[in-house]
Amino acid sequence: MMKKTVLILMAIAVAAMPMYAQKSKKQAAPEPEGYKFTTVVSLPVTPVKNQSATGTCWCFATTSFMESELLRMGKGEYDLAEMYVVRKTYENRLFDNYLRRGKGNLGQGSLSPSWLRVFRENGIVPQEVYSGINYDSQLHNHSELQSYIDAIATVPVKMRRLSEESNEVANAVLDIYMGEVPATFTYKGQSYTPKTFAASLGLNMDDYVHITSFSHFPFYTEGLLEVPDNWEMNRFHNVPLDELIQIMDYALNNGYTVAWDGDVSERGFSHANGVAINPDLARVESLAGTDRARFEAAQGAPAANQALFEKPGPEINVTQEIRQNGYETYVTSDDHLMHVTGIVKDQNGTKYYITKNSWGTDRNPHGGYLNMSESYVRAKTVFILVHKDAVPEDIRSKMGI
Numbered sequence: 001m002m003k004k005t006v007l008i009l010m011a012i013a014v015a016a017m018p019m020y021a022q023k024s025k026k027q028a029a030p031e032p033e034g035y036k037f038t039t040v041v042s043l044p045v046t047p048v049k050n051q052s053a054t055g056t057c058w059c060f061a062t063t064s065f066m067e068s069e070l071l072r073m074g075k076g077e078y079d080l081a082e083m084y085v086v087r088k089t090y091e092n093r094l095f096d097n098y099l100r101r102g103k104g105n106l107g108q109g110s111l112s113p114s115w116l117r118v119f120r121e122n123g124i125v126p127q128e129v130y131s132g133i134n135y136d137s138q139l140h141n142h143s144e145l146q147s148y149i150d151a152i153a154t155v156p157v158k159m160r161r162l163s164e165e166s167n168e169v170a171n172a173v174l175d176i177y178m179g180e181v182p183a184t185f186t187y188k189g190q191s192y193t194p195k196t197f198a199a200s201l202g203l204n205m206d207d208y209v210h211i212t213s214f215s216h217f218p219f220y221t222e223g224l225l226e227v228p229d230n231w232e233m234n235r236f237h238n239v240p241l242d243e244l245i246q247i248m249d250y251a252l253n254n255g256y257t258v259a260w261d262g263d264v265s266e267r268g269f270s271h272a273n274g275v276a277i278n279p280d281l282a283r284v285e286s287l288a289g290t291d292r293a294r295f296e297a298a299q300g301a302p303a304a305n306q307a308l309f310e311k312p313g314p315e316i317n318v319t320q321e322i323r324q325n326g327y328e329t330y331v332t333s334d335d336h337l338m339h340v341t342g343i344v345k346d347q348n349g350t351k352y353y354i355t356k357n358s359w360g361t362d363r364n365p366h367g368g369y370l371n372m373s374e375s376y377v378r379a380k381t382v383f384i385l386v387h388k389d390a391v392p393e394d395i396r397s398k399m400g401i
Helices: 002-027 057-072 082-099 112-122 143-159 164-178 194-201 241-253 291-298 303-309 320-328 374-380 393-399
Strands: 038-042 185-187 190-192 208-212 222-224 235-238 258-262 336-345 351-356 369-373 381-387
Touching (some): 038 351, 057 112, 057 258, 057 336, 112 194, 208 241, 241 258, 241 381, 241 393, 258 351, 258 374, 369 374, 374 381
Antiparallel strands (some): 038 336, 222 235, 258 336, 258 381, 336 351
């Protein structure tokens, strides 16, 4: 009897061992495969900056793009003043709001054509000459300034008269928060005005083209982009989607960077993880209901979403029709500009675009950069800015540039 009891207990212990081992394995989350990138091309750029608490990504991205243009042209490294351009754009939008009888766009957002306009009309200055911070902060913050801009913009509209005094009030507010704009300054031993400094750089704004890809106006024409930040009513060259990607690839492979405007409000955009992807969620393995999902949820981790960034997965094959539908159903919005500076491929051979952001260097482990997949770029690009020589000759001919 004793012998039989011992045998039964041993059998129970042996049977329990796999269950215990399985339970132990469940406690340890598997190591993610991760993204392994190989650089195809990476072009010279200036350091990452931080737009901080301002909606001025359009200016930071375009400034970075132009600084890379100066590097490409052999002009050396420049640190141009974003806030000089922002300051002049505030002035322009106040006047625009008056002409629109108070219905203009007074917000901080804009598009890269605003940068080109300021450069043409007002020139540019170095960062060391104009920081744009004249308040108690080391970082940009325009929340209080925006409140005053909104307030002073209403007065001339109510008066139906844009007086010299109202302009002086507006400039005084901008001076208080951003500092006075220097009429002349000295840079590296030379005396300049903003316009003569701009001329010394050798940048010709007529050499740059804005290109989009939507089917609601004809390809190889220029059309209006119906987005709120296009308050200056700029027109954009329109090409088929495949040619838009062809332009980006040709530019980067021939030494030209790309200023990129698009949508970053998507589930697949993760600055923290350093990637922007366009996952085919129907084909991505679901974690719902798994032990891992429960384990990570208990620790406050959104398991299903974070799993998208643990390794490359299937992405949507974006066609012109899919892209257009995203725009017309407001799924794709115009909310951020960044600077595309190269190309990488992941371990599966998928192409991504190296992208310089303007959110500082400490918000992700990649120094402020991320990689956007081709699928993401095909779906979420609103427009790009490139040098016209960065456009393949056959496409340039069709565009008429």
